Every structure is written in structure tokens, then in C-alpha cells.
Amino acid sequence: MKDKTFLMIPGPTPVPESVMLETARHPIGHRSSEFSAILKEVYENLKYVFQTKNDVFVFTASGTGAMCAALENLVNPGDKVLCLSMGNFGERWAKIAESRGAVIEKIKVDAGQVIDAQVLQEKLAQFNPKIVTLTHSETSTGAANDVKTLCSIIRKHGCLSVVDGVTSVCAMPCKPDDWDIDVLISGSQKGFMAPPGLAFLTANERAWKVYEQCEHPSFYFDWAAHKKAVADDTTPFTPAVNLIAGLNVALKMIKDEGIDNMNARHKKHAMALRAAIRALGLQLLVKDDSNASCAITSIVPPEGISVPDIRKTLKNDYDIVVANGQGQLQDKIFRMGTLGFVCDRDLIGAVGALEASLQKLGHRFETGAGVQALLKGLQ
Amino acid sequence: MKDKTFLMIPGPTPVPESVMLETARHPIGHRSSEFSAILKEVYENLKYVFQTKNDVFVFTASGTGAMCAALENLVNPGDKVLCLSMGNFGERWAKIAESRGAVIEKIKVDAGQVIDAQVLQEKLAQFNPKIVTLTHSETSTGAANDVKTLCSIIRKHGCLSVVDGVTSVCAMPCKPDDWDIDVLISGSQKGFMAPPGLAFLTANERAWKVYEQCEHPSFYFDWAAHKKAVADDTTPFTPAVNLIAGLNVALKMIKDEGIDNMNARHKKHAMALRAAIRALGLQLLVKDDSNASCAITSIVPPEGISVPDIRKTLKNDYDIVVANGQGQLQDKIFRMGTLGFVCDRDLIGAVGALEASLQKLGHRFETGAGVQALLKGLQ
Numbered sequence: 072m073k074d075k076t077f078l079m080i081p082g083p084t085p086v087p088e089s090v091m092l093e094t095a096r097h098p099i100g101h102r103s104s105e106f107s108a109i110l111k112e113v114y115e116n117l118k119y120v121f122q123t124k125n126d127v128f129v130f131t132a133s134g135t136g137a138m139c140a141a142l143e144n145l146v147n148p149g150d151k152v153l154c155l156s157m158g159n160f161g162e163r164w165a166k167i168a169e170s171r172g173a174v175i176e177k178i179k180v181d182a183g184q185v186i187d188a189q190v191l192q193e194k195l196a197q198f199n200p201k202i203v204t205l206t207h208s209e210t211s212t213g214a215a216n217d218v219k220t221l222c223s224i225i226r227k228h229g230c231l232s233v234v235d236g237v238t239s240v241c242a243m244p245c246k247p248d249d250w251d252i253d254v255l256i257s258g259s260q261k262g263f264m265a266p267p268g269l270a271f272l273t274a275n276e277r278a279w280k281v282y283e284q285c286e287h288p289s290f291y292f293d294w295a296a297h298k299k300a301v302a303d304d305t306t307p308f309t310p311a312v313n314l315i316a317g318l319n320v321a322l323k324m325i326k327d328e329g330i331d332n333m334n335a336r337h338k339k340h341a342m343a344l345r346a347a348i349r350a351l352g353l354q355l356l357v358k359d360d361s362n363a364s365c366a367i368t369s370i371v372p373p374e375g376i377s378v379p380d381i382r383k384t385l386k387n388d389y390d391i392v393v394a395n396g397q398g399q400l401q402d403k404i405f406r407m408g409t410l411g412f413v414c415d416r417d418l419i420g421a422v423g424a425l426e427a428s429l430q431k432l433g434h435r436f437e438t439g440a441g442v443q444a445l446l447k448g449l450q
Numbered sequence: 451m452k453d454k455t456f457l458m459i460p461g462p463t464p465v466p467e468s469v470m471l472e473t474a475r476h477p478i479g480h481r482s483s484e485f486s487a488i489l490k491e492v493y494e495n496l497k498y499v500f501q502t503k504n505d506v507f508v509f510t511a512s513g514t515g516a517m518c519a520a521l522e523n524l525v526n527p528g529d530k531v532l533c534l535s536m537g538n539f540g541e542r543w544a545k546i547a548e549s550r551g552a553v554i555e556k557i558k559v560d561a562g563q564v565i566d567a568q569v570l571q572e573k574l575a576q577f578n579p580k581i582v583t584l585t586h587s588e589t590s591t592g593a594a595n596d597v598k599t600l601c602s603i604i605r606k607h608g609c610l611s612v613v614d615g616v617t618s619v620c621a622m623p624c625k626p627d628d629w630d631i632d633v634l635i636s637g638s639q640k641g642f643m644a645p646p647g648l649a650f651l652t653a654n655e656r657a658w659k660v661y662e663q664c665e666h667p668s669f670y671f672d673w674a675a676h677k678k679a680v681a682d683d684t685t686p687f688t689p690a691v692n693l694i695a696g697l698n699v700a701l702k703m704i705k706d707e708g709i710d711n712m713n714a715r716h717k718k719h720a721m722a723l724r725a726a727i728r729a730l731g732l733q734l735l736v737k738d739d740s741n742a743s744c745a746i747t748s749i750v751p752p753e754g755i756s757v758p759d760i761r762k763t764l765k766n767d768y769d770i771v772v773a774n775g776q777g778q779l780q781d782k783i784f785r786m787g788t789l790g791f792v793c794d795r796d797l798i799g800a801v802g803a804l805e806a807s808l809q810k811l812g813h814r815f816e817t818g819a820g821v822q823a824l825l826k827g828l829q
Contacts, residue, residue: 074476086476091476092474096470097470098457099455099462100459100462132511133510133687135687260477267689291511312646313693
């Protein structure tokens with residue numbers, strides 16, 4: 072049905088009407104007092120959402136832009152960077168570090184697995200890196216690291232931790248100031264309930280000391296230029312003013328809900344969905360609930376039913392878009408996002424539609440088993 | 451009056467309602483066939499607007515992002531870069547080149563002046579740079595270089611020309627394939643009649659040869675990743691899908707008008723405005739029409755009347771936003787943009803409002819002289 076699509080991919084995610092309408096207002100001058108007033112609220116509310124006393128920078132860019140904004144302001148050629156990789160987005164950190172001439176090593180785990188603290192400790196002792204990159208919620212698998220524990224180990228070793236919070240911020244507790252996270256990045260089209268095109272970064276004093284040693288910091292993503300801009304309620308360059316105006320509305324909604332409540336909502340949804348998937352007799356890529364992202368759930372299709380068929384049925388018959396696996400996981404899993412502007416009713420509809428789709432495709436189970444398990448989880 | 455603002459700053463510029471409404475539609479997945487269909491049209495129509503047979507890349511970024519996308523894929527530390535500077539945006543090229551460790555020299559002219567071909571020839575012989583950066587239409591002054599002549603000289607010398615077409619593309623003839631321009635960049639919030647947040651770059655085969663020698667090309671702005679993406683009707687990273695959907699509508703409007711007609715409209719508007727300003731007894735920063743940008747006109751206020759007062763009166767009484775000067779030109783000039791989605795009626799209203807504002811502030815001239823000169827120019 073036209074205009075009925077429910078985006079369950081891990082970004083772009085559903086966006087409230089009030090946010091979309093705000094983005095549709097005619098652009099205003101980015102050096103005007105009206106726009107400064109918007110930015111002032113945005114910068115303040117981003118600190119609330121990121122749960123940090125430090126500035127949060129806003130870049131007109133994809134989330135990958137914020138990843139570059141992290142490493143391109145920290146890495147000199149020859150620097151040692153350890154990349155903790157659970158999948159595609161962990162690999163992306165490594166590629167960016169390499170693009171700046173870093174000497175990299177990786178701890179790489181199988182799809183669906185998370186980084187082991189003991190392995191990290193041993194690797195740190197052996198490799199002695201300057202920077203460690205990690206992913207909080209790995210969008211390609213739905214696995215989530217215990218960032219608090221890992222970053223505390225990284226801190227004890229004297230290294231800098233650089234964390235991809237693209238799908239975790241808003242969806243899962245993520246507390247840079249309390250958890251020894253030195254640099255944290257995210258993007259607007261994820262838990263923030265806004266359209267894609269804006270990316271965020273916050274860095275602490277330890278990170279700034281490393282920035283000061285960076286020989287060729289990025290010009291477009293330069294931290295010093297952005298810090299000065301935040302202090303002046305402005306941006307260094309012409310930003311996507313419409314997207315920022317929309318983000319302002321979305322951030323107020325997040326503040327109204329409360330970040331802890333928002334985290335709890337995501338956890339409830341993800342765990343209830345996992346229970347439903349199990350009740351349907353399907354396998355989860357991430358076996359253990361405690362290692363599961365609250366933003367995205369990776370599901371292995373039943374024997375004999377293909378991922379493209381499941382995606383096609385969900386889309387054509389129920390206007391639900393779920394994601395395929397990426398890279399080597401393509402056609403091996405499908406991924407259901409429960410990220411951002413998602414309510415219980417959305418999820419009930421989605422699980423019911425998944426049940427019906429699987430039955431159409433020949434998978435057998437007791438009708439209603441998924442919805443029943445979901446409803447219990449939502450209680 | 452609320453919602454009546456006419457943006458005459460050099461960006462963001464007025465945006466058609468149809469474009470804004472398109473950006474307000476719910477985001478769709480960036481890997482969907484629906485979005486690929488949009489991108490396919492966008493990539494095709496950008497080649498038409500840029501008047502090139504080469505690919506035009508789309509970055510989710512400010513115009514400055516596209517400037518970085520140019521030099522960060524070409525410059526190695528120690529490379530010699532000659533920066534032709536008519537003002538703020540000419541200086542920006544130099545800063546970006548320096549941020550990559552280039553050895554730079556400049557040809558710098560006073561505000562309102564343009565680069566002299568003879569001076570360029572001598573400098574090329576003396577400095578022998580690898581790359582020459584130049585600005586087509588200098589947004590901070592309203593001066594416009596003869597890019598065709600300058601780039602032909604640069605080509606003859608065997609250097610690579612990198613051109614800022616941020617306010618010139620759409621507003622003035624700019625033909626990279628015919629004019630020996632090796633790299634050309636622009637931004638969505640200028641002549642393209644779209645909101646800010648997208649930036650564009652096209653590069654020819656000569657530029658690609660230099661790219662191949664770049665030791666640490668940008669990851670986010672990497673040309674090879676974008677070239678592959680264009681071939682596949684996609685983008686390397688999650689783009690600002692809403693802005694791209696809006697751009698698609700705007701590009702179709704440009705194609706319907708015809709790029710030559712659009713250039714001619716801008717020329718007519720700029721020249722008629724210049725005639726009106728002269729008729730009001732005001733000085734133009736760029737004296738000679740043949741050196742004037744067709745996107746932006748810099749005006750020196752009458753003796754005894756301040757730029758802030760003119761801007762305030764235009765804004766408060768007539769809902770027109772004009773720009774102040776930048777840097778050393780602050781409060782010395784005001785700048786009126788005639789860029790993008792601007793019709794004759796807009797300009798007639800603006801010149802009439804400027805007349806009335808100047809009279810309120812004490813400047814004396816024959817009432818109607820400006821509008822009269824404008825109307826003659828618009829014939």
C-alpha cells in the first residue's frame with residue numbers, strides 16, 4: 072500500500088511526522104539568530120542524550136563521516152591502532168585507520184560473537200596500541216559489546232578508546248563519562264528518530280590531548296573548529312539547516328520520554344522480539360540475550376526458506392522492510408530493526424506479519440506462537 | 451511577517467515548495483530499488499547541469515566538504531599548490547591544502563578584484579605547482595574569474611586545475627569539459643534550488659591520474675568508492691536520502707528551464723540589479739560588469755548609513771535577508787544574492803524595498819530610480 076512502509080532496517084528508521092514537517096520548512100540563514108537559537112537547544116539536548124558534560128559536535132555527514140571525524144583527528148602515520156571487530160562496522164574502523172597510515176592489528180570474532188575481555192587484555196599487553204576502536208552495537212550482526220568493561224580495560228592500559236555508538240546511542244545505555252569512553256560517535260538516522268544526514272561526535276580531555284598531537288587533522292571534521300562553533304551556537308560551515316531543525320524536534324521528544332525510558336523501551340522491544348523469534352522455532356544469530364543489541368536483531372531463516380523470499384513477502388504483503396545480511400551474511404540472515412520511533416503496536420504488527428509470511432512460505436508452527444511470546448515480553 | 455522571509459544571502463537560497471515537500475516524505479531505505487531509481491536520475495541530471503561527460507559525485511556534506519573531497523584526494527605532503535585567492539573562499543582552498551601538508555603559494559588580489567592571466571602565467575613559470583586552486587564566483591566579494599582563460603593557461607602549463615563552482619554552477623556558464631577544468635565542486639544550497647547538506651564533485655581523467663598517486667586519500671570522500679557507487683546507482687555510505695529526493699525534483703526543474711536559460715536568467719538579474727544599484731547612487735564593490743558574479747552582488751552603503759541598519763530595515767520592514775560582508779569586509783559591504791529560485795517579481799520587490807529602506811535611513815535619490823533601472827535591465 073502506498074505510503075504505508077514500516078522501515079525495520081537499521082537506518083534510516085521511522086521518523087515522527089512532526090520531525091518531517093519541521094524539515095520541510097523553508098531553509099533559514101545558517102548565520103541568523105533564529106538558527107543559533109535552534110543550534111543552542113540542539114547542542115544542549117545532545118549532551119543530555121549522550122550523557123556527557125563534554126560538547127557534542129554535529130557534522131553534516133553520514134555516520135561514516137563521524138567515524139572519519141574521530142580517527143582523522145587522532146591518527147598519525149605509523150600509529151598503532153587496535154581494531155576490535157565483530158563485523159562490517161568494526162572492519163570500517165580498521166579501513167579508516169589504514170587510510171591514515173596507521174599500523175593496525177585486529178581482534179576479530181565470528182559473526183554474532185562479541186569481544187572477550189581476557190583476549191583484549193592479552194592483546195593490549197602484546198601490541199601496546201595508541202588507540203583502540205570498538206563497536207558498541209554491531210549493525211551487521213546485532214551483537215553488542217560490553218563497552219563499559221572493555222573501555223575500562225583500555226583505559227587501565229593507557230590507550231584511547233574510540234567507540235562506534237551509531238546504533239547504540241538512544242537504544243542502549245551508553246555513558247561516555249562514566250564508562251571511560253574517550254571518543255563516541257553516532258548518526259541522526261538511528262535511535263535519534265531523525266532523517267539521515269547528520270552525525271555526532273563527543274571527545275573527552277584525554278582525546279583532546281591526542282588530537283593536539285595530530286599532524287594533519289581533518290579540515291572538514293576538525294575538532295577545534297567545531298568546538299569554537301559550539302561555544303558560539305553556530306557551525307563552522309553551512310550545515311544541513313533543515314535536518315538540524317528536524318533533529319531539534321526529535322531531541323525534545325527524546326528528552327520528554329527520558330533517555331533511561333527510551334533505553335528501557337528498546338530493551339523491552341528487542342528482548343520481546345527475540346522471545347517471539349524463538350517461539351517461531353527460528354534461530355537467532357546472537358545466541359545469548361546479554362550479548363544482543365537492543366537496536367537490531369539478526370534472524371536465521373528456517374531450513375528451505377530463503378531470505379529474499381521472506382523479505383519479499385514482508386514487503387509486498389505487509390509493507391515491512393527488513394534488511395538482508397551484509398557481505399558474507401547476505402542471504403544467510405535477515406535483520407529486524409527496533410530502533411528509534413517504534414511503539415509496541417508496530418512490533419505486534421511486525422511479528423504477526425512475520426508469522427503469516429513464514430506460514431505462506433511453508434514454515435510450520437502453532438499460529439500465534441510468536442505474537443503470544445512477544446506480548447508476554449511487552450508486558 | 452511570519453513565513454514571508456525572502457533569503458537573498460548567497461546560500462541557503464530560496465527553495466521551491468515542491469522540493470521542500472519532497473524532502474518531507476518519510477525516509478526510504480538507501481539500499482532500496484526505489485532509492486536507486488531516484489539516484490539514477492540525480493546522477494544523470496547532475497551531468498547535464500555540470501555539462502560534463504564525467505561522473506558527478508554526491509556527498510552528504512557542506513560545500514566545504516566537497517572542497518576537502520577535491521584536495522584530500524590529490525595532495526600529498528610536500529606537493530606544491532598555487533592558490534588563486536579573491537577572498538574568503540579562495541583562502542579556504544589554501545587552508546585545506548595546508549591541512550594536508552602542501553607547500554602553498556598564493557596570488558591574492560584585493561576584495562572585488564579578479565585574477566590576472568598575465569600574473570598567473572608568471573607565477574606558474576616561477577613556482578611550478580602541481581595543482582592550482584581557483585574560485586569561479588567568489589561568494590565573499592561577488593567577483594568572478596574568467597575561469598575559461600585561467601584554466602586554459604593552467605592546462606598549458608601542465609598543472610591540475612581545481613575549481614570552486616559553489617556559487618557559479620547553475621548561475622553562470624561553467625563547462626569543465628570545454629574549459630580545461632580538471633576538478634569542479636559545488637553545493638546544493640546555491641543555484642541548485644535545494645536545501646543545504648549535499649555537495650558535488652566532478653573530476654576528469656587527468657585528475658584521476660593524480661588521485662592514483664595520492665598516498666592517503668580521504669575515506670569518507672574517496673573518489674574510487676564514489677565512482678563505484680555511481681556506476682551502481684547507489685552511494686558508499688548512508689546519504690541524506692530526503693535531501694537527495696528533494697534535489698531530484700530541483701534538478702528536473704533545472705532541466706525543464708534549460709541550463710543555458712538558467713544561466714541567462716541569472717545574468718539578466720545580476721546585471722539589472724547592478725544597474726539599479728548604480729541608479730541609486732551606490733557603489734558596487736566589483737566595478738566592472740565583466741568581472742561580476744551573476745550569483746551575488748556586493749554593495750557599498752552610502753556615506754553615513756551603516757550596513758547593520760540597512761540589513762535590519764530590510765529584514766524588519768520587508769522580510770528580506772541580505773548578507774553582511776565577511777571578515778575584513780564586515781560592515782563595509784552588504785551582499786544581495788540572486789541565486790537559484792529567483793524570479794523577476796522577487797527582484798522588483800527587493801529593489802523597491804531597498805529604495806524605501808535607504809530613504810528611511812536618510813539616503814536621498816529620485817524615488818523609483820532603482821526600480822526603473824532594474825525594469826529596463828529585465829526587459
